[in-house]
Amino acid sequence: MRDLVLLGSTGSIGTQAIDIVRRNPGRFRVVALGAGGGNVALLAAQALELGVDVVGVARSSVVQDLQLAFYAEAQRRGWATGDFKLPKIVAGPDAMTELARWPCDVVLNGVVGSLGLAPTLAALESGRVLALANKESLVAGGPLVRRIAKPGQIVPVDSEHSALAQCLRGGSREEVRRLVLTASGGAFRGRRREELTNVTPEEALKHPTWDMGPVVTINSATMVNKALEVIEAHELFAVPYDDIEVMVHPQSVIHSMVEFTDGSTLAQASPPDMRLPIALALAWPERVPGAAAAVDWSQAHNWEFRPLDEEAFPAVRLAKQAGREGRCRPAIYNAANEECVAAFVAGRLPFLGIVDTLAEVLATAPDFAEPGTVEEVLAAENWARAQAHDVIARLDTAAKGA
Ligand SMILES: NC(=O)C1=CN([C@@H]2O[C@H](COP(=O)(O)OP(=O)(O)OC[C@H]3O[C@@H](n4cnc5c(N)ncnc54)[C@H](OP(=O)(O)O)[C@@H]3O)[C@@H](O)[C@H]2O)C=CC1
Numbered sequence: 001m002r003d004l005v006l007l008g009s010t011g012s013i014g015t016q017a018i019d020i021v022r023r024n025p026g027r028f029r030v031v032a033l034g035a036g037g038g039n040v041a042l043l044a045a046q047a048l049e050l051g052v053d054v055v056g057v058a059r060s061s062v063v064q065d066l067q068l069a070f071y072a073e074a075q076r077r078g079w080a081t082g083d084f085k086l087p088k089i090v091a092g093p094d095a096m097t098e099l100a101r102w103p104c105d106v107v108l109n110g111v112v113g114s115l116g117l118a119p120t121l122a123a124l125e126s127g128r129v130l131a132l133a134n135k136e137s138l139v140a141g142g143p144l145v146r147r148i149a150k151p152g153q154i155v156p157v158d159s160e161h162s163a164l165a166q167c168l169r170g171g172s173r174e175e176v177r178r179l180v181l182t183a184s185g186g187a188f189r190g191r192r193r194e195e196l197t198n199v200t201p202e203e204a205l206k207h208p209t210w211d212m213g214p215v216v217t218i219n220s221a222t223m224v225n226k227a228l229e230v231i232e233a234h235e236l237f238a239v240p241y242d243d244i245e246v247m248v249h250p251q252s253v254i255h256s257m258v259e260f261t262d263g264s265t266l267a268q269a270s271p272p273d274m275r276l277p278i279a280l281a282l283a284w285p286e287r288v289p290g291a292a293a294a295v296d297w298s299q300a301h302n303w304e305f306r307p308l309d310e311e312a313f314p315a316v317r318l319a320k321q322a323g324r325e326g327r328c329r330p331a332i333y334n335a336a337n338e339e340c341v342a343a344f345v346a347g348r349l350p351f352l353g354i355v356d357t358l359a360e361v362l363a364t365a366p367d368f369a370e371p372g373t374v375e376e377v378l379a380a381e382n383w384a385r386a387q388a389h390d391v392i393a394r395l396d397t398a399a400k401g402a
């Protein structure tokens with residue numbers, strides 16, 4: 001039996017993790033749940049169903065709503081007051097970090113954004129296995145994570161990195177020539193730059209193969225998701241940026257590949273369903289039988305692979321440059337992107353303005369040092385967020401004046 005802490009339990013990754021737990025009651029037990037506080041009804045329902053010890057919310061202002069939601073959920077279940085014990089509640093900006101230190105075997109970090117860095121570091125410092133979906137924490141705080149993570153302590157949840165970890169099992173680093181990350185191509189796959197000028201958030205949110213939260217879906221449309229994943233792969237597997245390729249694979253069945261020095265390539269294939277990599281990360285190194293459906297080998301399949309169009313989608317090239325330079329540039333890239341995505345969704349920035357803004361923010365960044373503390377990462381992020389706001393405001397004013 002593995003005790004789990006699930007951070008981001010109300011999101012796409014979190015709810016799919018709970019589905020795995022429900023179907024494997026003898027294997028996993030959830031002891032703590034954490035989320036932002038945007039959906040207290042779901043959080044309370046999850047907590048009472050799973051019988052957790054503690055629930056965390058980042059927004060302290062929703063604590064009373066959460067307490068009421070517990071009683072409403074108990075009533076819905078027909079439980080009389082006194083027949084059940086309410087979980088402890090922790091609240092505030094440090095709640096996820098507190099939960100990441102809670103006694104358990106595995107912490108699943110499924111929160112969105114670089115605010116996931118502190119819980120990532122707390123889970124690692126506490127000696128927990130970290131099932132990591134929150135790629136932003138590795139991008140923002142790679143040097144900090146690298147310094148404290150023990151070999152094998154981080155098990156990737158991200159589908160590409162789970163595929164790479166599976167292909168690399170049992171091998172040695174010296175055998176690896178290249179990592180090939182596959183990309184669906186996102187909502188605007190195959191379009192030229194000039195065809196992206198007027199695309200809307202609604203269109204960007206229509207992912208061709210995966211059903212995910214809004215930020216990662218928009219990042220997929222700009223190819224920033226793949227850009228963050230290149231940095232994530234570099235951090236997890238210590239492969240140089242020159243040896244990490246991206247291929248567009250519209251079917252999202254091959255989740256990534258490893259090319260070895262003898263010319264052999266291993267690929268991991270499964271229909272697009274995050275429950276497979278989530279289950280594998282929670283049970284690592286064991287596989288969870290029936291976690292997801294396999295490829296149907298009785299049918300014909302066409303799997304395509306195309307090079308990325310870097311003129312229309314320059315996000316990956318920009319991220320590789322930021323990764324090679326280091327010195328907080330990956331954190332700057334990610335933080336500026338978080339601001340740009342919010343502005344795009346709010347109608348204050350055109351789609352092409354997202355990556356254009358990242359390029360401008362990176363080009364004007366002062367020379368930060370390689371981060372040694374979370375505060376140093378935060379300082380670079382704060383600079384990037386403010387700078388991104390300035391660029392966004394300038395572009396918005398120009399657009400309104402046009
Ligand atoms: N979805 C997917 O298939 C994949 C996701 N990932 C990565 O996993 C992470 C989660 O993505 P996804 O599940 O899609 O995102 P969602 O938007 O669906 O869920 C985000 C979760 O984070 C919580 N959250 C938001 N703000 C805070 C906060 N300030 N403190 C604590 N928790 C907060 C949300 O809680 P609330 O409901 O209260 O707002 C919610 O539980 C991302 O890093 C993403 O890139 C990686 C690969 C695949």
Ligand SMILES: CC(=O)[C@@H](O)[C@H](O)COP(=O)(O)O
Pocket residue numbers: 158159160182183184185186210216219220221225226274
């Ligand atoms: C499921 C998963 O891992 C996502 O990160 C996915 O990779 C997004 O799809 P793209 O390949 O379109 O970025």
Ligand SMILES: [Mn+2]
Pocket residue numbers: 158159160229
């Ligand atoms: Mn991915």
